[in-house]
Amino acid sequence: MIKEILLCKYGEIVLKGANRKYFEDMLCREMKKRAKAYGKFDIYRAQSTIYIEPLDESADVDGMFYAASKVFGIVAISRAAVCQKSMEDISRVTAEYIPAFLEGKRTFKVEAKRSDKSFALDSMEISREIGGVVLENCHKIKVDVHNPDVVVKVEIREFGAYVSAGQFKGAGGMPIGSNGRAMLLLSGGIDSPVAGYMISKRGVYLDAIHFESFPYTSERAREKVLELAKIVSEYAGDIKVHIVSLTHIQEELVKACDEDYFTLLLRRYMMTIAERVAKQKGCSALVTGESLGQVASQTMQALGVTDSCVSMPVFRPCIGMDKEEIVQISRKIGAFETSIQPYEDCCTVFTPKHPKTKPELEKVKAQEDKLPFEELVEEAIGTLYTVHITPEY
Ligand code: ATP
Numbered sequence: 001m002i003k004e005i006l007l008c009k010y011g012e013i014v015l016k017g018a019n020r021k022y023f024e025d026m027l028c029r030e031m032k033k034r035a036k037a038y039g040k041f042d043i044y045r046a047q048s049t050i051y052i053e054p055l056d057e058s059a060d061v062d063g064m065f066y067a068a069s070k071v072f073g074i075v076a077i078s079r080a081a082v083c084q085k086s087m088e089d090i091s092r093v094t095a096e097y098i099p100a101f102l103e104g105k106r107t108f109k110v111e112a113k114r115s116d117k118s119f120a121l122d123s124m125e126i127s128r129e130i131g132g133v134v135l136e137n138c139h140k141i142k143v144d145v146h147n148p149d150v151v152v153k154v155e156i157r158e159f160g161a162y163v164s165a166g167q168f169k170g171a172g173g174m175p176i177g178s179n180g181r182a183m184l185l186l187s188g189g190i191d192s193p194v195a196g197y198m199i200s201k202r203g204v205y206l207d208a209i210h211f212e213s214f215p216y217t218s219e220r221a222r223e224k225v226l227e228l229a230k231i232v233s234e235y236a237g238d239i240k241v242h243i244v245s246l247t248h249i250q251e252e253l254v255k256a257c258d259e260d261y262f263t264l265l266l267r268r269y270m271m272t273i274a275e276r277v278a279k280q281k282g283c284s285a286l287v288t289g290e291s292l293g294q295v296a297s298q299t300m301q302a303l304g305v306t307d308s309c310v311s312m313p314v315f316r317p318c319i320g321m322d323k324e325e326i327v328q329i330s331r332k333i334g335a336f337e338t339s340i341q342p343y344e345d346c347c348t349v350f351t352p353k354h355p356k357t358k359p360e361l362e363k364v365k366a367q368e369d370k371l372p373f374e375e376l377v378e379e380a381i382g383t384l385y386t387v388h389i390t391p392e393y
């Protein structure tokens with residue numbers, strides 16, 4: 001009988017100094033929260049590793065492995081078989097557990113690590129002996145110590161011995177919650193869910209704000225945004241999505257202002273509203289999916305005009321990325337197929353034919369002053385309602 005365990009390594013880099021325990025506790029809590037959906041596990045930590053140990057047959061190790069791969073702060077995950085701390089048992093488990101992982105592979109090497117120094121053999125001796133066991137049980141495979149297809153690992157640790165073959169990349173980043181809370185401006189497009197993912201990867205909890213313009217935007221467009229929030233929440237944890245209507249603002253803009261300024265004016269309303277709601281919800285920054293030069297409202301001058309109406313930091317993690325790079329991340333997090341569903345966004349109704357690409361702030365303000373800005377902002381905030389998104393891990 002082989003018992004599998006997950007070893008999630010969080011590395012030393014992000015967990016420095018006095019904060020270390022605080023970060024480690026945070027990571028363990030996050031794992032425990034996610035584990036609930038997959039059965040009974042014991043979750044504990046030692047030596048920069050979180051151990052996820054199934055407690056009975058019904059625990060879903062595959063599901064838990066997938067869930068753990070989305071936890072920020074984890075750099076690598078291995079599935080390992082648990083052994084007693086004796087060469088006899090390690091050899092027995094290796095012979096039974098490892099061959100399936102080496103099928104179709106040409107070369108391997110064994111890497112042994114002995115953090116329990118009371119173990120009788122040293123790392124070299126362990127590697128040699130277990131290498132022999134692998135060769136006996138997998139016929140076509142050869143040893144290559146420089147560039148092996150698979151690394152078989154033997155770890156002699158505090159709580160037991162473990163053998164594994166191959167390691168998987170973790171989600172990286174910093175433990176969620178370790179870096180405060182920010183407000184994501186979430187549209188139904190490709191960029192903003194990616195922006196949310198990237199900021200939460202740095203340990204930030206997210207709230208999201210979505211602007212709609214019913215009846216110019218549809219119920220289906222809103223559902224799409226909530227679906228995107230759900231996808232991001234699988235990494236970021238719970239997300240409250242605050243939905244605000246811009247219908248009246250847009251109708252007033254069309255009546256009163258020069259068409260070339262519509263988008264810029266609308267973005268200044270969005271940022272102002274987002275900042276106020278962010279303050280109410282305890283967020284310290286705004287996050288958008290803008291990328292330099294992607295559209296008229298994302299030139300340096302246009303971004304300057306948009307930013308000048310808020311005082312909070314505005315994070316734009318996609319700013320220096322090409323669309324292709326953004327798409328790659330969107331696919332990786334499983335958002336792409338949802339993002340490309342063709343539903344309108346409030347930014348795409350009433351779009352100007354010749355938007356200003358080098359706007360001057362004074363001229364924008366002159367247009368803005370044609371309307372009662374403050375009144376319209378407060379009225380829009382009055383339409384806010386919140387949908388609480390909880391992830392399905
Ligand atoms: P995305 O792919 O995220 O929709 P985009 O390239 O289409 O971005 P814009 O439509 O100009 O760009 O929007 C720029 C950013 O403004 C978005 O990334 C998002 O952060 C924010 N934004 C746009 N529309 C909305 C909306 N309806 N609600 C909330 N935020 C929005």
Ligand code: MG
Nearest residue numbers: 187189345347
């Ligand atoms: Mg958009």
